[in-house]
Amino acid sequence: MSDQRQPLPLADHDLRADCANCFGLCCVALPFAASADFAADKPAGRPCGNLREDFGCGVHDRLRDSGYRGCVVFDCFGAGQRVSQVTFAGRDWRGGPDVAREMFGAFPVMRQLHELLWYVSHALALPAARPVHPALRRIRDDLERRTLGTPADLAALDVGAVRAGANEALSRAGDLARAAAVPGRRPNRRGADLVGARLTRADLRGANLRGALLVAADLRHADLRHADLTGADLRDTRLDGADLTDALFVTASQLTAARGDAATRLPSGLDRPAHW
Structure with a gap:
């Protein structure tokens, strides 16, 4: 990894969306199609028509009634503010096409890393999963290092392989917790x-x-x-x-x-x- 910054342990609030510190990335980077979940089509990289100049949502208080149920259920797990404030150090996608391209490419990858970190943090809180905690801590440390990567690092990341490795340990943690709580079949x-x-x-x-x-x-x-x-x-x-x-x-x-x-x-x- 080309970035040399050292990872800091992410707290629970780091894995929750903080829209005030994000540049509306989910409203721009991601595509959606007119359906029961979205009122209109929008290609990736084009701002949603409801996105305001301050990166807020113009219909945030009535998304479901406005036909944007898909926005209500979307969770970036804190990836939006991570990309906005850490990866790009406060530069927003309106700074130019190169910034926008890199930022929109980094966001979906970061979102998957943060989602995995959320699951790992919850697995580490399961006492019955203690046998797999050492592996989970190693996975957590690796994921946190990857969240500090450059846009190029994130673009080159094989997210599928990262998920596969984490999911094996997470599945084992779930099995141990279920067996301890509900013995038998x-x-x-x-x-x-x-x-x-x-x-x-x-x-x-x-x-x-x-x-x-x-x-x-x-x-x-x-x-x-x-x-x-x-x-x-x-x-x-x-x-x-x-x-x-x-x-x-x-x-x-x-x-x-x-x-x-x-x-x-x-x-x-x-x-x-x-x-x-």
Whole structure:
């Protein structure tokens, strides 16, 4: 890596979006297509029509009603401010086409690094996953070093290989945590196609639901305690009255994409989405 800066441990707030310190990168760098999630087409590199001069969103307080549900559920895990304030030291993409090209290329890579760091930090907080903590700490240190890379470093990074290495340790951490909390046989629906499935009141304690497609599934009053929901697609999933107490690796964006109510029990540290 050509950058010689030394990494500093990233705190929890570094892995949360701070739009006030970002140059609206998700509103410019990423493409979206007119659909149920977006009201209009936008190619990568073109600012969204709702982006203001100060990099704020003109419809931020009514995104869902304005047809931009996809923006509501998007989470950069703090990559936006990292690229804006660290990688580019406060220079914004309006400084010229070269800056814009490099910045828009760096943002999606940084977003994946920060997402992995979020998962690793949560895995390191699982006491039952202690056997894999040394490997997770090495992965965390490597990821943090990579977040300090130059735009060229980020562009050259094989993100798939980095993810594969991290996911192996994360999967093991989830397995250990599930086994400790729910001894015996546990449902394994990893990567399963459960689109629209009727799972009302299902006993999914300690289930492996990593990467499962649960779009529009009915999980009302289901027991999801200690289930591993890494990367599960919860768009329009019914979670009314469901128990997600101590569910593993649940992100705020997953909950925002789902549908729940006041009776839904959430993992510690996550807020109830405003639209529930």
